[in-house]
Amino acid sequence: MDCGGCLRLVFKGGSFLSTLLFPPYSSGHTTQTRRPSAQKQKGPEVSLRPSSSFSLLKPYSFSKKQSYSFISKDGSFSAEFPSKPSEFTFGPEITKTDHESHLVILERGDATFVVSYSELDNAPLDPKAIDLVLNHTRDDVLISEGKDARLLSETSLEILGFRAKEIKIKRKDKYGNHLQTMRIVVVKQRRYKVTVDVSSETFDVSEADRFFASFKLLTM
Numbered sequence: 001m002d003c004g005g006c007l008r009l010v011f012k013g014g015s016f017l018s019t020l021l022f023p024p025y026s027s028g029h030t031t032q033t034r035r036p037s038a039q040k041q042k043g044p045e046v047s048l049r050p051s052s053s054f055s056l057l058k059p060y061s062f063s064k065k066q067s068y069s070f071i072s073k074d075g076s077f078s079a080e081f082p083s084k085p086s087e088f089t090f091g092p093e094i095t096k097t098d099h100e101s102h103l104v105i106l107e108r109g110d111a112t113f114v115v116s117y118s119e120l121d122n123a124p125l126d127p128k129a130i131d132l133v134l135n136h137t138r139d140d141v142l143i144s145e146g147k148d149a150r151l152l153s154e155t156s157l158e159i160l161g162f163r164a165k166e167i168k169i170k171r172k173d174k175y176g177n178h179l180q181t182m183r184i185v186v187v188k189q190r191r192y193k194v195t196v197d198v199s200s201e202t203f204d205v206s207e208a209d210r211f212f213a214s215f216k217l218l219t220m
Contacts, residue, residue, distance in 0.1 A: 110200035
């Protein structure tokens, strides 16, 4: 969904999505926090709220028959979602940066699956600069989740040959507890965030493993 920067999303299910949309860290050398003004955001509201009746949910089955192969030519990636996701593009008017932010999201009652990406002002060229981007992104995610969010673990890794970081966060909102796993990867001048936010005890964790494993980069 190309909103041209005029779509306003109201995320009732969790604040982590605002971090996916509006990353404050814009380059490998400087930190800029530029959040959108609520007064300037216009357009329809989209409510993304997880179900509070977790005890009534049954585990979902991520079978090949049910999965949806999503390919983003503009984003140069592909991923297997449990079903067809929604797409959003936010222009500089909304992101308050010089770049657009892109979001591909599937929200279910027990979990939310997300791939988001945005451009950096400059491509970090050396490992230390890349690690700086990864660490600032981690820090901002934690800040956005509020004082009750807790970093359970973080792991440095490579995704398809590129430096990356995986973080696991326990967070809580008015709908209950969430376990969020996010993989952040920097590819040249682009940063990707691949996220699974789990909100139900019935969630089959192998779905998250398959989703993460399905993320592939196309030729950039």
